[in-house]
Amino acid sequence: MHADIVVLPGDGIGPEIIAAALPVLEAVARRHGHDFAFHEHDIGGIAIDRHGQPLPAATLEAAQKADAVLLGAVGGPKWSDPNAKVRPEQGLLAIRKGMGLFANLRPVRPHAAALGASPIKSELLEGVDIMVVRELTGGIYFGDKTRSDTDATDLCRYTVAEVERVVRRAAELARSRRGHLTSVDKANVLETSRLWRDVAARVMREEFPDVAVEHQLVDSMAMHLLSKPRAYDVIVTENMFGDILTDEASMLAGSLGLLPSASLGAGKAGIYEPIHGSAPDIAGKGIANPYATILSAALLLRHSLGLEQEAAAIEAAVDAALHAQAFTADLAAPGRALSTGQAAQAVIDRLGA
């Protein structure tokens, strides 16, 4: 098949991890007879430098027309002045919103070979397979903000329709997995969370009677995620709770550099990006872990292009590379680390296996 893929390297380690992931996609295309055209555009800090804004119109237009978007990371100290008028992160939020990508899928599957890298006891991690569905275009991220000399506000707002659609997406995933959904909120304090819980409960009762649902408060969820991660199948939650819980969940996998994500809307298009940031401290050194980005490319093949076999081939190759201890510095024993490019090559070498 032919596919147009918009590539947004962004800032920090973004260009390095994207440069590592594209050859993996090219290798898959060659092997399976596909023709992927990559179109590179600016987003984030580099877009501020070159165009004066974090999401240039040309980038959004290209992304809206493409079959899918592969994104590296945005942000860095250069653009972090708290008084700056524009910030790289605004570009990321605007493209998510502009493409209507309300459901952010963040799978967490600790790999046997990397269990030792997790601060959590290995016996708690065996068999963990969680899909977090984070609401991505609502809540406190997108509410009105105010700032004066003496105070500041961020409005948190959710509509019934916004909760319904993301709960439906999560429930469908749960139905295709182990049939269990955990909806996370703070309904003992927040009105938006009481709405969330009411809507989630109704959608599940009326449309998904075959899927078991459980409601959890976010604070206890943060604890249970570490103390009994095997108990969870699909977790659905609002934007900021999902942001925080998935950084926490990355520690189950041993490294923030292993978690991919897919941001999806009503149609087939999506943005695929690692959940980690631009890691300015290690940028330009060629030592970043490319696996989260490569696994995001696999999700792109699955969700936007419908290429399940090809997606599974990449995931199996990453599994095999991890099994062979093909680790970058975040996971490797001292003196044993591969470079970003070597780790990507370890995946390509195992694509046919």
Ligand code: IPM
């Ligand atoms: C993420 C990131 C972003 C978010 C930032 C960079 C705006 O942390 O994708 O999780 O908070 O959504």
Ligand code: MN
């Ligand atoms: Mn985050």
